[in-house]
Amino acid sequence: MNICVVALGKIGLPLAVQFAAKGHRVIGADVDGETVRLVNEGTPPFPGEADLDVKLKRAVQAGLLSATTDTAAAVAESEAVVVVVPLFVDAAGTPDFGWMDSATRDIARGLRPGTLVSYETTLPVGTTRTRWAPMLEQWSGLTAGTGFSLVFSPERVLTGRVFADLRRYPKLVGGIDEGSARRGTEFYAAVLDFDARDDLPRPNGVWDLGSAEAAELAKLAETTYRDVNIGLANQFARYADTVGVDVTAVIEACNSQPYSHIHRPGIAVGGHCIPVYPQMYLWNDPAATVVRAAREANVAMPGYAVDLLAAAYGDLSGAGVLVLGAAYRGGVKETAFSGVFPLVEGLRARGAVPYVADPMYTAAELAALGLPPHAGEPVTAAVVQADHVEYQTLAPADLPGVRVLVDGRRVTDPARWTGVRRVVIGG
Incomplete structure (x- = not known):
């Protein structure tokens, strides 16, 4: 052919x-x-x-x-x-x-x-x-x-x-x-x-x-399901924070039987697919309240991460904060609907001085995206936004002066972060 x-x-x-x-x-x-x-x-x-x-x-x-x-x-x-x-x-x-x-x-x-x-x-x-x-x-x-x-x-x-x-x-x-x-x-x-x-x-x-319509709906349904599931997981995680429970252990327990398939909570939902396709579904079906609520819950997560940082750190005015990861997910050089953008905006709104670093992007590439690249400026807090494999071995020695780490993806090793307050979403 x-x-x-x-x-x-x-x-x-x-x-x-x-x-x-x-x-x-x-x-x-x-x-x-x-x-x-x-x-x-x-x-x-x-x-x-x-x-x-x-x-x-x-x-x-x-x-x-x-x-x-x-x-x-x-x-x-x-x-x-x-x-x-x-x-x-x-x-x-x-x-x-x-x-x-x-x-x-x-x-x-x-x-x-x-x-x-x-x-x-x-x-x-x-x-x-x-x-x-x-x-x-x-x-x-x-x-x-x-x-x-x-x-x-x-x-x-x-x-x-x-x-x-x-x-x-x-x-x-x-x-x-x-x-x-x-x-x-x-x-x-x-x-x-x-x-x-x-x-x-x-x-x-x-x-x-x-029919073409059935195939179109199948794609919207399978991707919208993921957004709704993540939104539910994020709400479980936020409640777990209020009662001192580790939501990861809870989800693992729930998923041990075949009728529960709860996804992982996290700092943001990005990419060309999951943040976008539920909106296409809502364009077809504006009465879909479950879909709308899940989308709103996921959009709110970067702001919630900033709230967690402020609660652990205190007043963020003037604080240098390093956002780790511009990509919307680990290992992919793509920033479509990445959580990095609302994170940087939210940090600035709190008076912090945000910087961004990503192993897949040069400083010039970050600047071209409108993101402030980190060039060695002193930082006292950090937020993990993307689950790059490089962050699995990250340690305080790699970020001198950091007092608080918010790991929005649970990718860092807690054993390496003794002496620094490490906060995760969902306990």
């Missing part, structure tokens, strides 16, 4: 590499010229994705993967188009379709009869049928379902382990009609491999959910 992958980001590029590894010819389309240049050289444009460097170079050298900034031309050469363009929401939770609209128009201009178009970007329910189908029809002159096939098939992978997750989890597909669903199912069966699993209600592989 000839396949076009639109947007070569942290999901799109590994997908393109996966398709090429199955022997298909893949053209990656991206609006960023530097990304295109690096991909054509066989160099990953971002760090941290397991095996991407080796697999990308192999695909490029084999002549199975190339990249271009001309999306319409790439689509015109392809039998299948996979779209992984980001979709964001604004402060009010309203989706911003700008980038995806632009990409969809470019796709339509190159669309040929019989092509399969699959959207993998997480979408509000109904978007594939009511937004993308009419737009593709308008700009291509073809009819959805008869002139071209159209499906929604959500990505279900975690950055850093995309190739493993592609094998691990069933691939969900929903078409705008039966013919589209059949084409989508056949396509993904030809480009993916699946691990054998005996813990699923049906064999691992490609699952046709019956």
